[in-house]
Amino acid sequence: MKCIVCKSKKTDIFYTTDKKTYWKCSHCLAKFLDQSHYLDESHEKDRYLEHQNEIGEPGYLEFLAKLSKPLKAKLKIYDKGLDFGCGHGPALAEMLKADGFSIDLYDPFFYPNKDIFKKKYNFITCTETAEHFFNPRKEFKTLDSLLMPGGWLGVMTTFLTEDSLFNNWYYRRDPTHVVFYAERTLEIIADQNNWQLEIPMKNVALFCKH
Numbered sequence: 001m002k003c004i005v006c007k008s009k010k011t012d013i014f015y016t017t018d019k020k021t022y023w024k025c026s027h028c029l030a031k032f033l034d035q036s037h038y039l040d041e042s043h044e045k046d047r048y049l050e051h052q053n054e055i056g057e058p059g060y061l062e063f064l065a066k067l068s069k070p071l072k073a074k075l076k077i078y079d080k081g082l083d084f085g086c087g088h089g090p091a092l093a094e095m096l097k098a099d100g101f102s103i104d105l106y107d108p109f110f111y112p113n114k115d116i117f118k119k120k121y122n123f124i125t126c127t128e129t130a131e132h133f134f135n136p137r138k139e140f141k142t143l144d145s146l147l148m149p150g151g152w153l154g155v156m157t158t159f160l161t162e163d164s165l166f167n168n169w170y171y172r173r174d175p176t177h178v179v180f181y182a183e184r185t186l187e188i189i190a191d192q193n194n195w196q197l198e199i200p201m202k203n204v205a206l207f208c209k210h
Helices: 041-049 058-072 091-098 114-118 136-146 183-193
Strands: 011-017 020-025 031-033 080-084 102-106 121-127 147-156 195-201 204-209
Touching: 058 091, 058 121, 058 147, 058 195, 058 204, 080 091, 080 136, 091 102, 091 121, 114 136, 121 136, 136 147, 136 183, 183 195, 183 204
Parallel strands: 080 102, 080 121, 121 147
Antiparallel strands: 011 020, 020 031, 147 204, 195 204
């Protein structure tokens, strides 16, 4: 079994729980669900529709500000952005539009706008999305291809907890969450793509394309 993030062969079965098997990579420290347990597209979409992330909900906006605030400090007001994996309620895009930024939307289930793959962006946001990637190596290469040189990718995902807490970790229990990142994992992703990594706070990563 190769690691789905870094493609290293240094992987072992990490945990089996709820009749599901998880792997761990000793190179990049990612943990990931065995592919045999992935949901099909129909059940995956149904799960996303259960999310109650309302655009005008203050608590959710405060949550998203953990990414938007440090990212905006890197941007110019005329920069063009992409909200990648925006879901059915693209609240972060609305926040950034209110601040004067131009934002395109993409989500394979809710905004399947293939035109974005013909464009280049000054910045890309990817909030609560990377943990859903079936093939993170491919997805991050795609994001790199969409970024202009000097552009920024902002990722928000809950970083891995201690191994002993993995079984009861709420983030693991979402059936659409298939890969979990440690800070080491993010460093490897940055190296793979020739990006510079900054971690302004827990669960937020900013990558700058050279």
